[in-house]
Amino acid sequence: MKPKVAFFDFTSCEGCQLTVVDSLQTHVDLLDAVEIVQFREAMTEKGEDYAVAFVEGSISRQSDEARLKQIREQAAVLVALGACAHLGGVNAMKNAMPLDDVRRYVYGDKAEWYETYAARPISAVVKVDAFIPGCPIEREEFIEVVKALLMGRKPPIPDWPMCVECKRKENVCLFHQGGYCLGPVTRAGCGAICPTYGDGCEGCRGLIPDPNSNSMSDVLVKYGLTVDDMLARWTMFGTYQQMELQK
Ligand code: SF4
Ligand code: SF4
Numbered sequence: 001m002k003p004k005v006a007f008f009d010f011t012s013c014e015g016c017q018l019t020v021v022d023s024l025q026t027h028v029d030l031l032d033a034v035e036i037v038q039f040r041e042a043m044t045e046k047g048e049d050y051a052v053a054f055v056e057g058s059i060s061r062q063s064d065e066a067r068l069k070q071i072r073e074q075a076a077v078l079v080a081l082g083a084c085a086h087l088g089g090v091n092a093m094k095n096a097m098p099l100d101d102v103r104r105y106v107y108g109d110k111a112e113w114y115e116t117y118a119a120r121p122i123s124a125v126v127k128v129d130a131f132i133p134g135c136p137i138e139r140e141e142f143i144e145v146v147k148a149l150l151m152g153r154k155p156p157i158p159d160w161p162m163c164v165e166c167k168r169k170e171n172v173c174l175f176h177q178g179g180y181c182l183g184p185v186t187r188a189g190c191g192a193i194c195p196t197y198g199d200g201c202e203g204c205r206g207l208i209p210d211p212n213s214n215s216m217s218d219v220l221v222k223y224g225l226t227v228d229d230m231l232a233r234w235t236m237f238g239t240y241q242q243m244e245l246q247k
């Protein structure tokens with residue numbers, strides 16, 4: 001019997017699900033290995049019998065929690081798909097502002113119609129078995145994670161810093177060019193795409209486990225930057241984590 005797989009979304013732009021669709025177009029063999037029973041972005045069927053759940057999006061309403069817990073109860077394996085689900089991601093930027101102000105800004109005089117609370121990663125609500133980082137996820141990494149899960153192996157997610165990939169590409173470091181970058185503390189795996197095109201990494205793949213903060217501090221001092229400069233750069237994807245650290 002093929003493993004039954006389902007995809008779900010919470011607060012997100014759905015770009016990670018689109019990347020899944022894109023990945024599967026060039027890996028149709030994988031479609032033979034699993035049975036997809038629910039995937040709103042790609043099919044109309046809505047099966048509720050599944051063993052593996054991929055969840056995109058952050059949890060940004062109290063009412064999301066019951067739905068996520070129901071998915072967790074059904075799924076033997078639950079995977080966070082992309083930075084919104086993995087980190088809270090861009091949705092958590094609102095957490096640094098009064099939520100009533102945010103709601104009024106977005107919904108105007110209909111603000112009271114819409115529920116909201118501080119956005120959070122899905123791991124803040126349920127146990128997560130694996131994650132696929134990035135905003136959006138990497139096409140090939142998604143395929144490799146699925147293969148690993150099907151074989152009962154640990155998903156091959158890098159736990160080393162972005163700078164390793166960046167150096168392999170022989171990029172001139174942005175710090176040497178007057179810029180700044182979260183590469184020294186961010187998880188590799190995207191091919192250092194932002195520094196390669198001249199933009200500092202903003203940490204969409206999350207921090208590596210046990211980042212070398214002493215070394216990062218040395219780099220900041222050397223280039224006349226402060227921890228606040230780096231924290232500001234980490235706001236786009238790391239607001240939830242920053243606020244948790246401050247608690
Ligand atoms: S991680 Fe990025 S691409 Fe994926 S759903 Fe969230 S905002 Fe969209
Ligand atoms: S540009 Fe960024 S990722 Fe590349 S070497 Fe410098 S700090 Fe590391």
Ligand code: SF4
Nearest residue numbers: 190194201202203204
């Ligand atoms: S370089 Fe950084 S911000 Fe850019 S895609 Fe990679 S992890 Fe994300």
